[in-house]
Amino acid sequence: MTLIKSISGIRGTIGGATGDTLNPLDIVKFTTAYATFIHRNTPSGSGKIVVGRDARVSGEMVRSVVCGTLMGVGYDVIDIGLATTPTTELAVRMSGADGGIIITASHNPRQWNALKLLNNEGEFLTKADGSEVLAIAEKEDFEYADVDRVGHYTVDDTYNRKHIDSVLALALVDGQAVRSAGFRVCVDAINSVGGIILPELLDRLGVEYKLINGEPTGDFAHNPEPLEKNLTGIMDEMKSGGYDLGIVVDPDVDRLAFISEDGAMFGEEYTLVSIADYVLSHTPGNTVSNLSSTRALRDVTVAHGGEYTAAAVGEVNVTTRMKEVGAVIGGEGNGGVIYPESHYGRDALVGIALFLSSLAHKGCKVSELRASFPNYFIAKNRIDLTPTTDINAILDKVKDMYGDEKVNDIDGVKIDFADKWVHLRASNTEPIIRVYSEAATMEEADTLGKKLMQVVYDMQKK
Numbered sequence: 001m002t003l004i005k006s007i008s009g010i011r012g013t014i015g016g017a018t019g020d021t022l023n024p025l026d027i028v029k030f031t032t033a034y035a036t037f038i039h040r041n042t043p044s045g046s047g048k049i050v051v052g053r054d055a056r057v058s059g060e061m062v063r064s065v066v067c068g069t070l071m072g073v074g075y076d077v078i079d080i081g082l083a084t085t086p087t088t089e090l091a092v093r094m095s096g097a098d099g100g101i102i103i104t105a106s107h108n109p110r111q112w113n114a115l116k117l118l119n120n121e122g123e124f125l126t127k128a129d130g131s132e133v134l135a136i137a138e139k140e141d142f143e144y145a146d147v148d149r150v151g152h153y154t155v156d157d158t159y160n161r162k163h164i165d166s167v168l169a170l171a172l173v174d175g176q177a178v179r180s181a182g183f184r185v186c187v188d189a190i191n192s193v194g195g196i197i198l199p200e201l202l203d204r205l206g207v208e209y210k211l212i213n214g215e216p217t218g219d220f221a222h223n224p225e226p227l228e229k230n231l232t233g234i235m236d237e238m239k240s241g242g243y244d245l246g247i248v249v250d251p252d253v254d255r256l257a258f259i260s261e262d263g264a265m266f267g268e269e270y271t272l273v274s275i276a277d278y279v280l281s282h283t284p285g286n287t288v289s290n291l292s293s294t295r296a297l298r299d300v301t302v303a304h305g306g307e308y309t310a311a312a313v314g315e316v317n318v319t320t321r322m323k324e325v326g327a328v329i330g331g332e333g334n335g336g337v338i339y340p341e342s343h344y345g346r347d348a349l350v351g352i353a354l355f356l357s358s359l360a361h362k363g364c365k366v367s368e369l370r371a372s373f374p375n376y377f378i379a380k381n382r383i384d385l386t387p388t389t390d391i392n393a394i395l396d397k398v399k400d401m402y403g404d405e406k407v408n409d410i411d412g413v414k415i416d417f418a419d420k421w422v423h424l425r426a427s428n429t430e431p432i433i434r435v436y437s438e439a440a441t442m443e444e445a446d447t448l449g450k451k452l453m454q455v456v457y458d459m460q461k462k
Contacts, residue, residue: 005030005137006428008130008316011105011114014058022113027065031101032144033137034117035073037129038099042120045098047151050118052080052088052159053103054252055192055216058113062103066115067153070101074145076152080159082193082216084253085116086347090166091159092122093343104252107225110218123344124316160197163349164204170341172282173353177360179206185245186210186259188234190224191217192251194348201349205356212237218251226250226257226335228265239263245359245366247352254346255335258355260367269294269333273373275351276329278358279339280304285328288321290314291414292423292436293333299374312411313425319344333378379445381435383456391426391433394456398424401455422448424456 003012003020010030012022038049049070053059059082067077075098080091085102092100098120105112117125117133125133136142145151168175185202187209189195195214202209212234213221223230226248238246238259246259258266258274266274273296276287280301287301290313298308306328311321319338322330331338336346339354362369385391395413406416412425412433420439427434433456437449 005134006130008124008314009114009116011108011112013111014061014113015111022062024061024065027062027115028069029140030115030133030137031066031069032073032142033133034099034101034115035070035075036136036142037133038075038120039073041129042098045120046096047074048076048078048095048097050078050080050088050091050095050097050100051103052083052085052091052100054084055082055195055218056103056105056113056251057110057218059103059218062113062115066101066103071151071153072144073142074149074151077154079153079155081155081157082196083159084163084193084197084349086254086343086345086349087159087163087197089118089122089345089347090163090343091156092118092120094159094162095156102252106252107250107255109224110220121344123319126316126320160200163197164201166342167201167347167349167353168204170339170350170353172279172341172357174357174360175205178353178356181356181360181363182208183244183356183359184208184210184242185247186212186234186237186243187214188212188231188246188248189214189216190222190226190249190251191215191220192224192253194249194251194253197253197349198247198249198352201352205353207356210237210243220251224251226255226268231257231259231265235259235263235265245356249348253348256337256348256351257335258366260370261365262367264367266366266370268335269376269378270296270370270373271335271351271355272329272331272333272337273297273300274358274369275337275339275354276300277304277373278354278361279329280306283328286325288318288325288327288330290318290332291408291411292425292434293331294376294378295421295438296374296376297333310408310410310414315346317411376438376440377442377445378436378438379442379449381437381446381449381453383433383435383453385431385433386460387431389460394433394459395424397459398452398455420444420448422452424452 100118
């Protein structure tokens with residue numbers, strides 16, 4: 001059983017003894033701490049907090065505890081029900097709420113759940129804000145409302161439609177071109193909220209679709225992370241023919257992966273690359289992704305006359321950097337598309353609408369579109385650490401070894417060679433170092449990663 005408290009929220013497995021699981025007692029304490037933080041930082045706010053959840057089997061229980069606790073602190077709750085992460089983010093802004101809580105464990109298995117915390121812009125809390133919430137929870141530095149100030153509870157199920165309306169209103173979403181293209185797609189909604197909202201989006205765009213794993217039961221038909229090894233079902237369906245595109249999302253619909261018409265993976269790294277290429281062709285500008293994302297985004301950005309910037313891993317780090325450099329699009333290589341014209345959050349609905357618009361304009365097959373981009377391969381490895389491992393010494397050693405190369409140390413250490421890169425960073429939640437490396441072939445990428453891994457192994461022996 002596991003309970004993880006971090007600056008981005010609280011997550012864990014359901015059931016078992018208190019103290020090491022995501023149980024009602026911890027949910028109450030953490031929700032109270034968050035509400036206290038919101039009140040202290042927005043004392044003259046609206047007094048409203050939005051709550052949305054994915055379809056996990058524990059979601060109803062967690063929702064009840066969260067909503068009741070928020071009311072107990074004195075906040076009015078706007079419960080938007082089964083909703084995606086980006087829908088909840090937009091609902092905070094649209095409703096003028098002081099904040100929001102998303103009940104989702106994203107791509108984690110069904111026994112997990114979590115609380116993701118938003119500010120009054122519908123964006124994730126910064127590191128400083130998250131640390132303040134943790135401190136309030138640790139000290140139990142809070143109190144509850146008296147009987148005359150207990151909050152009210154309202155259900156509002158209109159935000160799926162409002163989210164879709166906002167996507168279709170984007171200037172670069174060409175609904176007429178998409179409708180005229182007559183696309184037929186297959187969608188894997190992994191038995192969560194994507195099965196509710198994606199059919200509505202595709203209907204509005206005039207796209208014919210087949211939905212698999214569409215019932216929002218929370219009993220995921222396969223491992224919910226949208227990686228190739230987990231997607232044999234939809235890949236086999238695509239190979240049966242008759243589809244232009246395969247669409248895959250994770251349980252809270254902030255990550256997006258595509259499958260080509262021949263059943264081959266488009267590549268999760270290339271979700272952002274392809275959509276950025278379309279956006280940049282109409283609105284040239286700068287882009288941002290995290291340090292562990294493909295170099296192809298940099299290549300596409302430069303080709304359009306823009307400047308690419310790398311950010312530390314983590315959505316809030318990417319959005320902060322995007323604002324600093326005025327990026328017109330950005331995101332993460334795991335299929336997370338952040339388009340500021342909509343909002344500063346990963347949004348699969350925005351990604352789908354922009355991708356279909358691009359495909360309609362280009363008039364090509366998905367496989368042909370993929371072949372038009374620089375081709376890179378990323379190897380993803382990990383090093384299990386011992387209790388005595390000195391992570392800082394390891395990272396310093398790597399920096400010294402490659403002092404003549406371009407080194408970025410804002411988040412671990414990334415070594416940029418002329419034709420490849422390798423990134424080592426300690427996990428925030430596990431005793432491991434993640435080793436990501438990219439090159440022109442998978443063999444070369446894996447060899448580079450394993451070379452750096454050997455450096456760590458040698459140091460651990462000392």
